[in-house]
Amino acid sequence: MRTKALHPKKVNIITLGCSKNMVDSEVLSGQLRANEIEVVHENTKLDHQIVVVNTCGFIDKAKEESVNTILEQVELKKKGKLEKVYVTGCLSERYKQNLETEIPEVDAYFGTMELPQLLKKLEASYQSELIGERLLATPSHYAYLKISEGCNRTCSFCAIPLMRGGHVSRTMESLVAEAELLVKRGVKEIMLIAQELTYYGLDLYKKRALPDLLNRLADIKGLEWIRLHYAYPSKFPLEILDVMRERPNICNYLDMPLQHAADPMLKAMKRQITRSEMEELLDSIRAKVPGICLRTTLITGFPGETREDVEELKSFLAKQRFDRVGIFTYSHEEDTSAHTLADTLTQEEKEARAQEIMEFQQEISYELNQEKIGKIYRVLIDKKEAGRYLGRTEFDSVEVDNEVVVNTNTKLTIGDFVQVKITKAYDYDLEGELVS
Numbered sequence: 001m002r003t004k005a006l007h008p009k010k011v012n013i014i015t016l017g018c019s020k021n022m023v024d025s026e027v028l029s030g031q032l033r034a035n036e037i038e039v040v041h042e043n044t045k046l047d048h049q050i051v052v053v054n055t056c057g058f059i060d061k062a063k064e065e066s067v068n069t070i071l072e073q074v075e076l077k078k079k080g081k082l083e084k085v086y087v088t089g090c091l092s093e094r095y096k097q098n099l100e101t102e103i104p105e106v107d108a109y110f111g112t113m114e115l116p117q118l119l120k121k122l123e124a125s126y127q128s129e130l131i132g133e134r135l136l137a138t139p140s141h142y143a144y145l146k147i148s149e150g151c152n153r154t155c156s157f158c159a160i161p162l163m164r165g166g167h168v169s170r171t172m173e174s175l176v177a178e179a180e181l182l183v184k185r186g187v188k189e190i191m192l193i194a195q196e197l198t199y200y201g202l203d204l205y206k207k208r209a210l211p212d213l214l215n216r217l218a219d220i221k222g223l224e225w226i227r228l229h230y231a232y233p234s235k236f237p238l239e240i241l242d243v244m245r246e247r248p249n250i251c252n253y254l255d256m257p258l259q260h261a262a263d264p265m266l267k268a269m270k271r272q273i274t275r276s277e278m279e280e281l282l283d284s285i286r287a288k289v290p291g292i293c294l295r296t297t298l299i300t301g302f303p304g305e306t307r308e309d310v311e312e313l314k315s316f317l318a319k320q321r322f323d324r325v326g327i328f329t330y331s332h333e334e335d336t337s338a339h340t341l342a343d344t345l346t347q348e349e350k351e352a353r354a355q356e357i358m359e360f361q362q363e364i365s366y367e368l369n370q371e372k373i374g375k376i377y378r379v380l381i382d383k384k385e386a387g388r389y390l391g392r393t394e395f396d397s398v399e400v401d402n403e404v405v406v407n408t409n410t411k412l413t414i415g416d417f418v419q420v421k422i423t424k425a426y427d428y429d430l431e432g433e434l435v436s
Helices: 019-035 058-080 090-104 117-121 160-164 172-184 210-218 240-246 263-268 274-289 307-320 347-370
Strands: 012-013 038-039 052-054 084-089 142-145 191-193 227-228 251-257 293-300 323-330 375-387 386-391 405-409 416-426 428-432
Touching: 012 019, 019 038, 019 052, 019 084, 019 117, 019 142, 038 210, 052 058, 052 090, 058 090, 084 090, 084 117, 084 240, 090 160, 090 263, 117 210, 117 263, 142 172, 172 210, 210 227, 210 240, 240 274, 274 293, 274 307, 293 307, 293 347, 323 347, 347 416, 405 416
Parallel strands: 012 038, 012 052, 052 084, 142 191, 191 227, 227 251, 251 293, 293 323, 405 428
Antiparallel strands: 375 386, 375 416, 386 405, 416 428
């Protein structure tokens, strides 16, 4: 029999999946703390009594990781090391009935929009006046800012609208207030995230209002970097780039998932854009913001993808020379329009194509990094590992892009900016020396 713990309501939150999930966990943490309930993220000490698993349901591997994590927590509960296991997030939203049947040991499942119900189960009350109050799971010098929820796009491969609903923008005032609060707490970099950044404001303001929001955020004193993630290419509002060029604290960085380059694939994926239109857009982006860092994400192995489609994708990468590229292999998602399409490739063939494209892009990334040798960059110090400081330039986002190894005997402060001269360059990382 367990003895009564010092903190009988200590809650551990485990977050899986994307940065948008992380923000949801941070909001939950803020609400729990306001209810005087002790809360921790990814606690390894096992001195908590309750766990909340915030799941991802995006692709097969993410689903598998989410299910395995739930099972691990249920096993701890069976051994008497946990009192309660709750599950929330995308997987729970989409497969709640299946999960309740297959893993009944979980005390309760909640969907993505059921925060008040989850709080009630945790004997806490939802406090609407706390909008913007979060317990950061990131280091204190950077944070994500989710500007909208859901998505109105109808990409044939994507189940996000099924899990997150239609697009709902947050008000500009609430976002500015939250950003100001984050800066007061020491945040220097804010990364704007949404399922689709460029759609921001169409529901509230009847126009694409991201340029207006960027100007409002750029006015916040002490906010050094603003970074844009997940911009949809079709009908991209080019005014965003005017603001980016004019405001020095908006990073010359854009994350724009393109998914493919061959027109048959773009049409089958329902991307509402052609290769030539994408190339025209990319030319316009680079003309408006010279030196901009472009990151994209691609999918290989979509039903019907031919060898010719793969070669066209490689020729597109050779021409565009993206700074960063991420690759997913296609997996069938129930209730999406592509779900009924028959696979034309085995999983091994899909993965082989993904590897082929990544190796092709690796050469491009290496060549682009080599061009940085001898140049001086402003670097944000993120952490110290194995006696070395690791940081990022404005052209690098957290976890997915280059890290800069700073070789110095000088003591640096995490979250500070320093000037670094690049001395070595690799496929995905840089090395440099402190410039006094």
